[in-house]
Amino acid sequence: MSGHIELVKKAIEFKRPDYLPLEVLDVPYLYDAYKTLDSKKVKLIPGTEDFDSIWVQGFWFPEEIGKNDFGEALRKDEYGVITKVPKDMNSAYVILEEPLRGKNSLKDYKFPDKSSTRKYFDKFKKIIASRYSDRFINSHIDPAAFLTASFLMGTDELYLKMASDLNFVIEVIEQIFEYHYSLIEEFAKYGSHMVTYLDEFAGSTGMMFNPNIWRKYFKKYYCKFFKLVHEAGMYGSICLDGNFSDIIDDLLEMELDVIQCPETKAIGIDTLLNKVKGKKCIKCGVDMMHTLSLGKPEEVYSEAKKVVESLNSKNGGFISVVLRWHRPQYPMSNVMASVKAFNEFRGH
Numbered sequence: 001m002s003g004h005i006e007l008v009k010k011a012i013e014f015k016r017p018d019y020l021p022l023e024v025l026d027v028p029y030l031y032d033a034y035k036t037l038d039s040k041k042v043k044l045i046p047g048t049e050d051f052d053s054i055w056v057q058g059f060w061f062p063e064e065i066g067k068n069d070f071g072e073a074l075r076k077d078e079y080g081v082i083t084k085v086p087k088d089m090n091s092a093y094v095i096l097e098e099p100l101r102g103k104n105s106l107k108d109y110k111f112p113d114k115s116s117t118r119k120y121f122d123k124f125k126k127i128i129a130s131r132y133s134d135r136f137i138n139s140h141i142d143p144a145a146f147l148t149a150s151f152l153m154g155t156d157e158l159y160l161k162m163a164s165d166l167n168f169v170i171e172v173i174e175q176i177f178e179y180h181y182s183l184i185e186e187f188a189k190y191g192s193h194m195v196t197y198l199d200e201f202a203g204s205t206g207m208m209f210n211p212n213i214w215r216k217y218f219k220k221y222y223c224k225f226f227k228l229v230h231e232a233g234m235y236g237s238i239c240l241d242g243n244f245s246d247i248i249d250d251l252l253e254m255e256l257d258v259i260q261c262p263e264t265k266a267i268g269i270d271t272l273l274n275k276v277k278g279k280k281c282i283k284c285g286v287d288m289m290h291t292l293s294l295g296k297p298e299e300v301y302s303e304a305k306k307v308v309e310s311l312n313s314k315n316g317g318f319i320s321v322v323l324r325w326h327r328p329q330y331p332m333s334n335v336m337a338s339v340k341a342f343n344e345f346r347g348h
Contacts, residue, residue, distance in 0.1 A: 004134055020345040024323075025055040027044065030042075033325075034060070053138050056140060062075035079111070103168075117183065139192040145199060152172065177225065184232050193234060194237050197236075198239040202266075204266045206245070211246040222238070222254060230255050236255055236257050263289050277311055278317060284311070286303050286338050300341075307320075
């Protein structure tokens, strides 16, 4: 077994990895920034060449259907959502048409099925087998259930309907999960070691709706998802934006192996230290919304060291992440500061 794969497994299972694992997103032939980059031209971030784990982004499949008067690509995804790729490099897509906005029934709407994904899974299988068979493969379903629902009906309408028509929201979320359940075995077939469910239903100050509603009506779908991931022989991981501290105890009850936190300032390093450390493996880098994007290199370096010193242990339980991103790209001096800090713990 590859040293990289074994290292990450030891970190997840608290089995004393030899050094700190590193996960990267910017990987040639796999990273396309929501299909706005030519993946063949992507280059690794200097200093990350000996990475251990790949954050495989996406499993959202927009196909180009034309261009608007400004030359911006128009795309339609498997759900029927129409987006554009803006010339403004501050975003990867702008949603133009939401097929369930204003709807109160799914009578005339059909959710996708996994047959439409076959060519994508076949492509990833070939790339991983030929180029990355010695690395830990962490596949993200992004967007996950609530994020997809916001694409389908609009974020504003989704949360208004949580109050006015909860049964319809439940029906939509359930159907999205049914589609995602069907994809799990496909990840296992192409060589994935872990599946991460990337969702968004919390802001910087907390959940966007009453956590008791999530707990009562939606938690069961997440529980089933990670149970099915385990049954398929893979690790299960969740990635949540914002401050999801209200449901940390619920996450700890699930068949989850890893909790990924892109916004460490929102959730709080102390919260992760006191509630999660030693119970589930934690994965994070430098806060994406604040420090990495707006901070100075010395602040990035300091925060990177702090998250490792606070959340890692001699037994493992922590995986570091380096991100450059795209649309917008983080300042390269900040990215390199995070690489320097994490590599110090890796012994490079």
